[in-house]
Amino acid sequence: MSAVALAKPLMRGLLAKRLRFHLAVAFTLAFSVAGAFKFAVCDSRKRAYADFYKRYDAMKEFEAMREAGIFESVKPKKGSK
Template identity: 45%
Template sequence: MAPEVLPKPQMHGLLAKRLQFHMFGAFMVSLGVAALYKFGVAEPRKKAYEMRKAGIFQSVKSSWNIKNFFRLIYLEVCH
C-alpha cells in the first residue's frame, strides 16, 4: 500500500487573505459600535436636550446657556 500524500500547505497569499478577512470583520464591528452609540446614547441625549429646551422638565430652566453650565461646574469643583 502506498502512503497517502498530504496536501501542501497554502503559503502564497496567506497573509493577504487573512488581512482581508480581519479588515472586513473590523469594519463590520466598527459599524455596529457606531450604530449602537448613535441609537443608544446620542439620540436619547438629543431628545432630552430638546425636551429641556421646550420646558418640559420643571426642575430645569428652559433658557439654558453655556455661561450657566460653566458656573455650575465651577461651583461643583470649588465646593
C-alpha cells in the same frame, strides 16, 4: 502501510487573504456598533437635553439661587429673608 501524501498548505498570499477577510469583518462590526451607539445613546441624550431646555427658565432658577443665598456677589431682593 501506504504512504498518504498530505497537501502542502498554501503559504503564498495567505496573509493578504486573511487580512482582507479580517479587515472586512472589523469594519463591518465597527460601523454597526457605532451606528447602534448613535441611535441608542446619542439621539436619546440629544432628545433629553432638548426636552429639558424647552421647560427650563434660567431667570427663575437664578432667582431661586439668589433667594437661597448661594451667590456671594448678588444680594437677595429687598423684602426677602
